Structures are given as C-alpha cells and as structure tokens.
Amino acid sequence: MLKLSGVSKTFNPGTVNEKKALTDVDLRLERGDFITIVGSNGAGKSTLFNAISGVFFADAGSIVLDGEDITFQPEYRRSREIGRLFQDPMKGTAPHMTIEENLALAYLRAVKHQRAFFSRVNKEDKAFFREQLSLLGMGLEDRMRQPVGLLSGGQRQALTLLMATMVPPKLLLLDEHTAALDPGTAEKVLALTKDIVARQNITCLMVTHNMKNALELGNRTLMMDAGRIVLDIGGEERKGLTVEDLLSRFRAGAGKDLDNDRILLS
C-alpha cells in the first residue's frame, strides 16, 4: 500500500544546526496494516509523517502510495488520499465554520465530476452526517449548526477523526492525536479510532508515547531512533510482548535506553 525506499531528510544542511532527521528509511505497509510507532525525543517520527504527507519533499528516496509515485506531489494533492490528525485538536477543524460545514468540506473532497468545485451537500448528505456524528456518541448530531469553535478539544479531535475517515483515505496518519486530551477523553477518542479504522479497514500509522497502546493497538510496532527505524515487530513475535520486552529490544537495537520525557510506560 505504502512503500518508502531510502527516504532521507536533512534540515539546515551545511550549517551548524544541521540535523539528519531521517536517514535512509525503508518501510513497507500492506493494505489494512495498523502500525504503531514509538521512539525517543527527536527520533524522526513526525518528520517521517511530514515526509509521507508532503509538508516537505524528501532529499533522497521515493514514496509510493498504492502504486502511485507521490515523491514529488505537493502536499494538497497527497491530502486527497492521506488523512491526518495532529496532536493539537485545534489544527484539524475550522473554528468559525459549523460542524455541518466542516463535514461538508471533508465530504466534498471526494467529489470528482466536472462541476466538482460547485458541488454542494444535499439533504441526504446531511442525514448521512447526522448518522456518522451519532456514532461518535458525543451528542454532536444535535449541534450541527454550531460553530466548531464551541466544542471541547476531545470533541474537536473526534470530529477531525470523522472528517479524515468519512471518505476512507488510502492512508491515515495519527500523530499522537490523543496526547493533548485528558485521560478519559483520550481513551474515548482512541476507542473511536480503533473502531473506525477496523470498520473501514483503513491502512494506518499511529505515533504514540503510550507504550501500552503501542503494543495493544494494531498489528505491527515500529521503534525509531535518530532518524532510523531500529525495531520492527509484527506477527507472532509481537503477541505476548510486554513493555519491558519492548524496552530491552529497543536497547539492543539502538544501543541505548529509550529517552523520551513524555513516555508512558503503563
């Protein structure tokens, strides 16, 4: 589904601030893979996501999504097929537009006929939005005409999740999307994520600093350090793995202890 070959990225090359953020990263995802990523501070987790979604172009290597080479596609083009959620719940929705308008924007993204620019949502679409919102279990279906700015962080993140997946993307990138929420809400949004990704069989990459989530969710776990993928565990090997196992495997792979000041071990 997604194939990264030899992807590298260096920031501020040739200056004292030079930083090799990604070094020769190879990664292959199969359709329906749900991969969790953990890593130390500055390991390149977000840089990896930014390279895949086109925030910047990779210095070297190629990125192929579902058979299409997207290495040099601009960010907005890639966003048609790649859904993204950020840590900051404010980043994914337009605060002065209503819930309905935000959903309409996400929904109309998929319209591909000739007059696509002037397409609008109709009554059936709105009924569909209402139904989808009710699945979130947050009562948002009765607040469709309210501006999104009035929602809480958790509600906004759930809405962003819905917007990113309502028209199933080929790839979903979740960059610590529950880290800024309180524990209860985080759990709820995570449960929704699990549910939606499974229901729509979306290929998904998720960065998390919660080691337990990293092992419980999905079918494969990557660990990153200093711009490289140092550990890639899936299949039978991953079953029954504990957080302690994972940490010792990391030590063996990276040659040092996992150093992340936000990591949650339990």
Next chain:
Amino acid sequence: MLTIVQTALEAGVIYALVALALFLSYTILDIADLTTDGAFTLGCAVSATVCLTGHPVLALPMAMLAGAAAGFVTAFLQTKLGVPSILAGIITNFGLYSVNLTVMGSANVNLYKSDTIFSLVKETGFAGSWHKLLVASVVVLAVCVLLVLFLGTRLGLSIRATGDNTDMVRASSINPVFTITVGLCLANAMTALSGALIAQYQKSADMNLGTGMVVLGLASLIIGQSVISRGKSGILRGVVAVVVGSLIYRAIYAVALKFNVTTYLKLITAVIVALAIAAPALKDYFLLQRRKRAALSERRRGAC
C-alpha cells in the same frame, strides 16, 4: 428630504458591493486587500469607456473581469512570489493608476450623452423616480444571493477554511494558492462592479473615485457587524450585516452632508475603523488595568 434619503439609499446599495468584497477578502480570507481602491477606479474606468461605445450593460461584466484581473495580480504576487499580502495590494494599486489612466484616456470622462443602465430603465418609465434604486438593488441582491450560494459550495467552503485555519487547509487537500487567488479575484470583481455602477450612476468617472474606498468599505463592514452579527458567524447573517452597514454609513454621510461637516467625515471614519479593529486589544488592556488596581488596593488594605 426625500431626495436625500433616496440618494443615501442608492449610494448605500451600490457601495455595499465594496463592503461585500471586503467581507470576502478581509473577514473570510483574513487578507487586508489594498487593491480595493485601484480596482474600484478600474471598474469606473472600464464601465465609462464601454458605456461610451454604447454598451452600458456589457460594461458591468467587463468591469468585473478587469477587477478580477487586478485581484489575480495581487494574489499571484503574494501566493507565488512571496510578496507580503499588504504590500502586494499596495503594489498592484500603485500600478493600476497608470492602467486606469490608459483605459480612460484622460483624468476624467463624462457620460452625459451616453446611455447607462439607469437611463435605459428610466426610459421604460418603470418605478418612476425610484428607478436608480431599483436597478442598483437588483444588481446587488443578485450578487448577494450568488455569494451566499457560492460560499456553500465545495470551493466556497474551501475559501472559508483557508481564512479560518491554515493548518487544516493544508491537511485537507485544499490548495491555498488556488483558494486565495479565486477569493481575491471575486472580491475585486465585486469592487469593480461597484465602481462600474457608480460611474454610470453619476454619469462620470475620474481618477480619484476609488481613493479611500478600502477604509469606507471596512467602516461599512464593521458598522454592519456590530449592529447585526455581534460576533455570531453565519454567512447569510454576515452578508445582510454588510449591506445594512453600508446603508447606515451612507445615512451618516448624508447627515454629515446636510450639516456641512464633510471636512471631518474622513477623520471620523478613520477613527471609527481604527477603534473598531482595536476594540479587542483595548478591552484586554482595560480589563488588565482594572484587575491590577483591584489587586493593588487589596494588598494595601492587607498592609494596614
């Protein structure tokens, strides 16, 4: 008295288009588009020139096209060439002076012998002395309806999102270069349409008609929003507020004219606009001062 009211209404309706343009560029896209003054004069110039050839109706779409072209230049400068948005508008506006002069051929043109859309309707005898208001209202109403409908389409929603949350826009397959360009083209087309109507309305066009138009438009916008919107969003409400704001501004203008104090009108307008835009900062400042005073007096009481 009736004439004064009538004139104020007519001007209010026609200038509402400038305020609508700023509603799109300033309120929705969050860009202070200083192309406005030049685009307004450009609309006047094109409209007057086309009228002279005997096509007053054709003059309106032609003026809008010219305005859109001006908007395109500003958008291109800021999205593709990295010119800061305010400067992009100033540069285009500056260059437009020569363009406008070339279009008109002289610093002013009069249309006393030409047909205008207003004179065409007058000849039919329909609506009597209200014919000018009727024509202007029909045009502006059509623009309002189209604008509201447009802002509900995928492209319209994308433009709104561009001004509302850039992070979101980049992550949701919207190309901000495209949406900003379309937005500025549309806004300047509306400004130019306003200029086109004014030229035909007063049967003359001159180089200075557009001067200060951006501030007048902002004043109408702000007055309308404070009277009708009061912080609430919603596109229909916003559009209605803008038109009402323009009517109120022209009513104030008429009163100023009546009492012969037009000398101060620009200063008063400038102060209104500055205060309105500064309102949130001023509010914060005064709230902080009040808290400080309260805290200090409490501490003093504690010391005694």
